Amino acid sequence: MAWEITTFLLGEYEERDIHTSPLFSIVDGLIVLGQHEQSGEHQRFIQVVKMRGTDHDRDEHPFLITSNGVEVFAPRVSIPRKDLELAGERCKTGITQLDLLLGEGIPRGSSLLISGVAGTGKTVLLLEFLYRGALAGEKGIIFSFEETGERLRAAAHGLGWDLEKEIARGMIEIVFIPQPEIMMESHLLMMRERIEALNAERVAVDSVSVFLHKVKDPQIAREKIFQLASIVQNRGAVGFFATDIPYGKKQLSRFGVEETVVDGVVLLSAPEEGLDRVRYIEVYKLRNTAHLKGRHSMVIGPGGITIYPRYRAAREIPARAVQPAAKRPKRRK
Numbered sequence: 001m002a003w004e005i006t007t008f009l010l011g012e013y014e015e016r017d018i019h020t021s022p023l024f025s026i027v028d029g030l031i032v033l034g035q036h037e038q039s040g041e042h043q044r045f046i047q048v049v050k051m052r053g054t055d056h057d058r059d060e061h062p063f064l065i066t067s068n069g070v071e072v073f074a075p076r077v078s079i080p081r082k083d084l085e086l087a088g089e090r091c092k093t094g095i096t097q098l099d100l101l102l103g104e105g106i107p108r109g110s111s112l113l114i115s116g117v118a119g120t121g122k123t124v125l126l127l128e129f130l131y132r133g134a135l136a137g138e139k140g141i142i143f144s145f146e147e148t149g150e151r152l153r154a155a156a157h158g159l160g161w162d163l164e165k166e167i168a169r170g171m172i173e174i175v176f177i178p179q180p181e182i183m184m185e186s187h188l189l190m191m192r193e194r195i196e197a198l199n200a201e202r203v204a205v206d207s208v209s210v211f212l213h214k215v216k217d218p219q220i221a222r223e224k225i226f227q228l229a230s231i232v233q234n235r236g237a238v239g240f241f242a243t244d245i246p247y248g249k250k251q252l253s254r255f256g257v258e259e260t261v262v263d264g265v266v267l268l269s270a271p272e273e274g275l276d277r278v279r280y281i282e283v284y285k286l287r288n289t290a291h292l293k294g295r296h297s298m299v300i301g302p303g304g305i306t307i308y309p310r311y312r313a314a315r316e317i318p319a320r321a322v323q324p325a326a327k328r329p330k331r332r333k
């Protein structure tokens with residue numbers, strides 16, 4: 001104190017020492033490092049227990065030791081939500097008739113959950129969202145925890161899209177992370193860096209249910225989704241997060257809490273009707289937007305996704321937003 005310098009004194013102590021040793025009442029600050037398991041990952045933690053004269057954060061935060069040094073991952077502190085001046089700016093997906101369901105469009109900075117059981121078309125919807133964006137000059141990135149880049153490119157090829165071209169000209173980036181290698185904290189940081197590096201305006205995560213597969217506590221799942229949504233919001237981008245729904249369950253997401261922290265939910269379903277299985281899409285919620293409600297039929301075929309908004313519902317939206325009604329073809333291959 002007399003020399004007016006800052007000194008770090010290192011020591012190895014146990015929890016009870018903090019309460020019994022007089023040293024801890026003399027020092028001006030106390031930072032505790034430790035490690036333990038959380039959500040199936042062994043992690044290092046840092047906590048500012050005491051810091052005289054400041055209103056510091058008191059929570060325990062994971063940190064990593066990387067080639068950049070110590071990186072504290074305190075998203076609640078380091079990814080604060082910025083209030084961007086985005087009011088009124090909307091994103092048109094470019095997917096045939098989906099924009100009709102979405103009314104004025106998706107407010108930039110929003111994240112949408114794309115929910116459905118396996119096979120309902122979540123991956124196709126995410127890919128087409130990025131592909132149509134790229135054609136319209138908006139860069140997009142997909143973080144895939146399920147399918148390899150090769151499989152995604154093959155799926156796009158099968159739908160007749162020249163995804164390769166968009167990847168080659170730097171409009172789309174595929175980042176594949178195999179499920180066993182997922183480390184939530186460091187991959188969240190990585191996702192933020194890649195989104196920033198590409199300057200992506202569209203962000204797809206396939207799927208958040210696999211990304212969070214180690215999590216057991218719904219509150220942690222909720223917090224991670226909130227952090228992902230914050231990264232998207234701070235960039236003014238639009239996020240599409242796929243999530244599966246346990247088969248036969250009447251809920252909107254894997255944990256049943258994810259929908260509470262996103263700005264919108266799109267439900268995909270494929271119920272049996274007679275001998276057929278038909279596809280539906282429903283915009284379940286979208287903040288600050290007058291969107292069409294209810295289920296509308298959806299077809300996945302050559303060219304991608306086509307949606308047929310029901311006539312009655314299509315009449316409910318303001319006349320200026322109505323595009324010339326597409327005739328429903330009698331039969332589609």
Ligand SMILES: Nc1ncnc2c1ncn2[C@@H]1O[C@H](COP(=O)(O)OP(=O)(O)O)[C@@H](O)[C@H]1O
Pocket residue numbers: 116117118119120121122123124125155158159300301302
């Ligand atoms: N080229 C295509 N033509 C017609 N249908 C396709 C094509 N590609 C994919 N599909 C349909 O999309 C389904 C897969 O959707 P997908 O997005 O992988 O589902 P999810 O990600 O929800 O599990 C397939 O089962 C198939 O029915």
Ligand SMILES: [Mg+2]
Pocket residue numbers: 122123124146206
């Ligand atoms: Mg999928």
